[in-house]
Amino acid sequence: MNIMMNRIKWVVGASALTLASGAGAAGTGVQAEPDWTLPIHDNQVFGQVLFDRMEYQRDGDNELALWDAQAWIGKDRNRLWVETEGETDLSSDSGDIENFDVQYSYRFDRFWDIQTGLGAQTTFGPSPNKERYSAIVGLQGLAPYWFEVDTNLRVTDDGDVSYDLEAEYDWLLTQRLILQGRGETLVAFSDVEEWGVGSGINNVGLGLRLRYHFSREFAPYVGVSYTRFLGNTEDLREREGEDVESSSFVAGVRWWF
Amino acid sequence: MSDRHFYAGMSRRRLIQGAATMGLLAGFDSLLPAYARGQLDNTNAFHTVRNGADIYDLTVARTPLKIGGTVSEQPITINGTLPAPLVRLKQGREAILRVTNTLPEATSIHWHGLILPYQMDGVPGVSFPGIMPGETFEYRFPVEQHGTYWYHSHSGLQEQLGHYGPIIIDPAEPEPVSYDREYIVVLSDWTFDSPADVFRNLKVFEGYYNYNQRTVGDFFKDVETMGWDAAWSKAGMWGRMRMSPRDILDVTASEYTYLMNGSPSASNWTGLFRPGEKIRLRFINASAMTYFDVRVPGLPMTVISADGQPVQPVETDEFRIGVAETYDVIVQPTDTAHTVFAQSQDRSGYVRGTLATRKGMEAPVPPMYPRTERGMAAMGMGAMSMGAMGKDGDMNMDSGMDMGGKMEMMSGSNDKAHGQMMMNGADSGMNKMSSDKATMNEVPTAGRPISHGPDNHGPGAAMVASSPQSRLDDPGVGFETANHRVLTYSQLQSIEGWPDKRPAEREVELHLTGNMERYMWSFDGKKFSEVDGPVKFYHGERLRLILVNDSMMDHPIHLHGMWMELETGAGEYRPRKHTISVKPGERVSALITADAPGDWAFHCHLLYHMDAGMFRVVSVV
Numbered sequence: 047m048n049i050m051m052n053r054i055k056w057v058v059g060a061s062a063l064t065l066a067s068g069a070g071a072a073g074t075g076v077q078a079e080p081d082w083t084l085p086i087h088d089n090q091v092f093g094q095v096l097f098d099r100m101e102y103q104r105d106g107d108n109e110l111a112l113w114d115a116q117a118w119i120g121k122d123r124n125r126l127w128v129e130t131e132g133e134t135d136l137s138s139d140s141g142d143i144e145n146f147d148v149q150y151s152y153r154f155d156r157f158w159d160i161q162t163g164l165g166a167q168t169t170f171g172p173s174p175n176k177e178r179y180s181a182i183v184g185l186q187g188l189a190p191y192w193f194e195v196d197t198n199l200r201v202t203d204d205g206d207v208s209y210d211l212e213a214e215y216d217w218l219l220t221q222r223l224i225l226q227g228r229g230e231t232l233v234a235f236s237d238v239e240e241w242g243v244g245s246g247i248n249n250v251g252l253g254l255r256l257r258y259h260f261s262r263e264f265a266p267y268v269g270v271s272y273t274r275f276l277g278n279t280e281d282l283r284e285r286e287g288e289d290v291e292s293s294s295f296v297a298g299v300r301w302w303f
Numbered sequence: 304m305s306d307r308h309f310y311a312g313m314s315r316r317r318l319i320q321g322a323a324t325m326g327l328l329a330g331f332d333s334l335l336p337a338y339a340r341g342q343l344d345n346t347n348a349f350h351t352v353r354n355g356a357d358i359y360d361l362t363v364a365r366t367p368l369k370i371g372g373t374v375s376e377q378p379i380t381i382n383g384t385l386p387a388p389l390v391r392l393k394q395g396r397e398a399i400l401r402v403t404n405t406l407p408e409a410t411s412i413h414w415h416g417l418i419l420p421y422q423m424d425g426v427p428g429v430s431f432p433g434i435m436p437g438e439t440f441e442y443r444f445p446v447e448q449h450g451t452y453w454y455h456s457h458s459g460l461q462e463q464l465g466h467y468g469p470i471i472i473d474p475a476e477p478e479p480v481s482y483d484r485e486y487i488v489v490l491s492d493w494t495f496d497s498p499a500d501v502f503r504n505l506k507v508f509e510g511y512y513n514y515n516q517r518t519v520g521d522f523f524k525d526v527e528t529m530g531w532d533a534a535w536s537k538a539g540m541w542g543r544m545r546m547s548p549r550d551i552l553d554v555t556a557s558e559y560t561y562l563m564n565g566s567p568s569a570s571n572w573t574g575l576f577r578p579g580e581k582i583r584l585r586f587i588n589a590s591a592m593t594y595f596d597v598r599v600p601g602l603p604m605t606v607i608s609a610d611g612q613p614v615q616p617v618e619t620d621e622f623r624i625g626v627a628e629t630y631d632v633i634v635q636p637t638d639t640a641h642t643v644f645a646q647s648q649d650r651s652g653y654v655r656g657t658l659a660t661r662k663g664m665e666a667p668v669p670p671m672y673p674r675t676e677r678g679m680a681a682m683g684m685g686a687m688s689m690g691a692m693g694k695d696g697d698m699n700m701d702s703g704m705d706m707g708g709k710m711e712m713m714s715g716s717n718d719k720a721h722g723q724m725m726m727n728g729a730d731s732g733m734n735k736m737s738s739d740k741a742t743m744n745e746v747p748t749a750g751r752p753i754s755h756g757p758d759n760h761g762p763g764a765a766m767v768a769s770s771p772q773s774r775l776d777d778p779g780v781g782f783e784t785a786n787h788r789v790l791t792y793s794q795l796q797s798i799e800g801w802p803d804k805r806p807a808e809r810e811v812e813l814h815l816t817g818n819m820e821r822y823m824w825s826f827d828g829k830k831f832s833e834v835d836g837p838v839k840f841y842h843g844e845r846l847r848l849i850l851v852n853d854s855m856m857d858h859p860i861h862l863h864g865m866w867m868e869l870e871t872g873a874g875e876y877r878p879r880k881h882t883i884s885v886k887p888g889e890r891v892s893a894l895i896t897a898d899a900p901g902d903w904a905f906h907c908h909l910l911y912h913m914d915a916g917m918f919r920v921v922s923v924v
Contacts, residue, residue, distance in 0.1 A: 079432065081432070082427065082428045082431075082432045082433075083409065083427050083428050083432065083433060084428050084831075084832075085426055085427060085428035085429050085457070085831070085904060085918065085920070086428075086831055086906075086913055086914050086916070086918045087459075087914065088830045088831050088832050088914060088915055088916035088918070089830070089832040089916075092503060092506050092507055093507075094507045094508075122821050122823050122830075123762065153762050153821070154762065155762055156761075156762045156763075156764065156765045156818055156820075157545055157765070157820065188545050188820060190542060190543040190544075190545065191539070191542035191543065191545075192542055192545060217519050218516055218517065218518040218519060219518060219519055219520075220518060220520075221514045221515070221516060221518070262504070262508055262511055302507075302508075
């Protein structure tokens with residue numbers, strides 16, 4: 047009888063908790079009495095802030111500071127994800143925030159999140175500045191062979207569509223000394239001269255960074271970075287008198303907390 | 304205190320006082336329980352016997368202690384010691400255990416391995432609400448069994464902080480084993496960081512504590528030993544799966560200080576003996592996360608019980624003890640000092656103690672075994688070693704692999720790969736299997752096809768075992784090339800068999816699943832918070848519990864309240880256990896008599912796996 051009662055109390059308790067924990071919770075396991083604590087707490091909120099690259103780049107006399115950071119907060123499968131990347135020219139104090147994306151991220155596969163949200167792109171500095179916004183849908187995760195991949199499809203408020211892909215791979219030279227290979231590219235589906243974007247493949251970037259982990263969290267690095275603009279974008283840049291190729295020495299830190 | 308005092312048979316109480324004084328003089332690290340100094344009887348201030356009941360008063364408190372020379376504010380002690388004091392009970396008597404909580408948070412004690420009414424089992428949220436700050440909870444139950452057990456907190460991550468201690472239950476009838484002296488050896492893992500931080504690190508950074516990951520150098524070592532093709536396919540196979548063959552333990556010696564009866568290696572826990580004596584060592588793995596490989600170099604050990612239950616004596620040189628398991632062994636020293644050596648399963652660290660005729664003696668401490676990595680058996684693709692694969696440089700792994708990382712090598716069109724691999728296995732890994740054909744034949748689940756449900760357990764499972772094997776006669780990862788005796792489950796045989804002779808009427812199958820990348824751990828891909836209700840056992844039924852390990856780690860699976868009779872192929876002499884360690888890619892089965900009405904916890908006893916969701920309630924209705 048007693049057990050029967052417990053069963054009933056469970057169902058009630060479980061239902062109440064399902065409601066309390068919000069829609070989407072499939073269940074709460076089991077808990078003998080509604081006012082008892084749960085035996086384990088496997089649905090906690092965690093978060094992380096990662097500065098993947100906070101770096102100084104030098105190509106001849108050009109000096110740049112660059113950032114590439116992301117932060118997330120949430121549970122195992124549902125997260126709020128913020129990513130930003132940008133650079134500033136140290137001689138002119140002008141630069142751009144290439145993206146500042148706020149996305150909802152859902153783990154739909156064992157190694158992949160689907161992400162969707164809104165992004166902003168702006169320039170800053172002494173010259174007249176501009177900004178544009180886009181809707182994003184993308185994938186982020188771990189591809190076979192341990193490639194960290196982040197890829198997005200963007201539609202701007204002007205209706206311009208582009209696709210970007212970033213991949214990183216770590217070679218462990220020792221447990222603390224890691225050589226990271228990095229590749230990125232951007233494909234645009236229309237010309238957006240105002241933003242220096244030509245249709246087709248815009249650019250290919252490659253980097254090699256050698257970092258040393260003083261801890262899991264903190265790792266300074268040095269490396270090289272190469273960027274080549276291509277196709278219509280290359281032509282556009284040539285017309286504007288800008289470089290279509292750059293090779294840089296880089297130094298920075300990778301840091302998370 | 305001199306040897307003369309010790310040998311002259313001074314009174315127990317004098318002995319304790321002497322030992323305590325000596326402890327202080329020697330600058331003992333932490334405040335140790337009496338059994339750590341060799342005092343195993345139950346005459347102490349917090350124990351009384353009244354009306355045929357053993358009554359213990361246990362107070363849970365936070366007590367700053369010095370561990371390995373470093374003071375920590377965070378130990379959770381019982382009656383002031385780490386580990387907690389010995390609770391020594393007597394089979395046939397009643398146990399009355401009064402637990403007072405002086406912590407600012409709720410606590411609990413679970414009596415691990417004891418058969419008792421579910422309300423006394425001590426799991427907050429399942430058996431009772433927990434013991435609130437300032438409260439005293441009285442546990443009261445008849446003691447039905449005897450043997451070596453232990454107790455620990457089942458609240459949050461308290462167990463990591465020292466909230467664990469040994470239980471000895473003396474048998475009503477004398478045991479058919481003879482020994483002159485006994486010691487408890489509680490093995491545990493200590494961290495100076497907050498357990499919540501440890502958990503968070505595991506959650507946000509895969510492999511946070513693993514400083515033995517594969518490097519570029521390891522790849523070239525493989526090239527040297529196996530040739531380019533095989534090294535390349537091996538790297539490719541693990542890479543496609545996005546699995547690390549080096550993930551042996553999630554939390555390693557990079558974080559932990561390993562303790563033996565509360566003492567790190569430097570403090571050298573010592574058990575004294577007189578030459579010629581036989582010593583019973585009661586090993587308890589009270590770690591949060593650490594499997595230990597235990598040996599007394601130079602001495603054979605005779606295993607006489609496992610998980611508190613007597614087994615037919617079996618002599619061995621080494622045994623692996625999963626988290627929450629216990630083994631009783633008998634050793635007979637041949638020298639004046641012997642090291643008791645317990646290295647972590649991943650060989651990242653160890654703790655040693657000494658059996659000696661005098662305090663202060665030491666024996667050589669052996670080097671740790673070389674680091675190791677998991678082979679293909681871990682993927683659930685049969686009992687093959689990587690060595691076997693190495694010899695077969697032309698094995699085309701690509702044809703058998705699903706690019707999505709699912710392990711479906713053995714199914715359907717991949718039969719060719721299957722046959723080829725089994726053949727290779729016959730050269731090496733299979734030898735072990737053939738040495739015990741009976742086991743292969745009698746394990747009832749052997750050779751059955753496997754199903755992982757329509758979606759292979761979803762995102763909660765980074766892999767599934769396509770062809771799980773019985774690995775009960777496999778001592779486990781790191782012992783592939785051992786040329787000494789290492790205990791296996793298949794060697795454990797009960798003495799008389801168990802009362803319920805019925806065959807199983809029903810089967811319950813659960814898969815052990817995980818995704819290291821997000822540190823999600825579960826059964827059948829679903830965390831505790833994702834399931835709708837309990838696993839149901841029907842009161843009085845005889846059932847077979849089948850566990851399939853779809854993950855790349857060993858999991859010590861603990862069922863509260865009922866014994867699991869492990870089907871090893873020993874027929875009615877199958878051993879019974881409270882905690883079964885399941886190897887990667889392994890399928891094991893156990894017979895259970897559902898004779899304990901109520902709600903029971905069922906979980907992986909790796910603390911952070913449990914807290915990540917590898918937990919279910921079993922409801923006997």
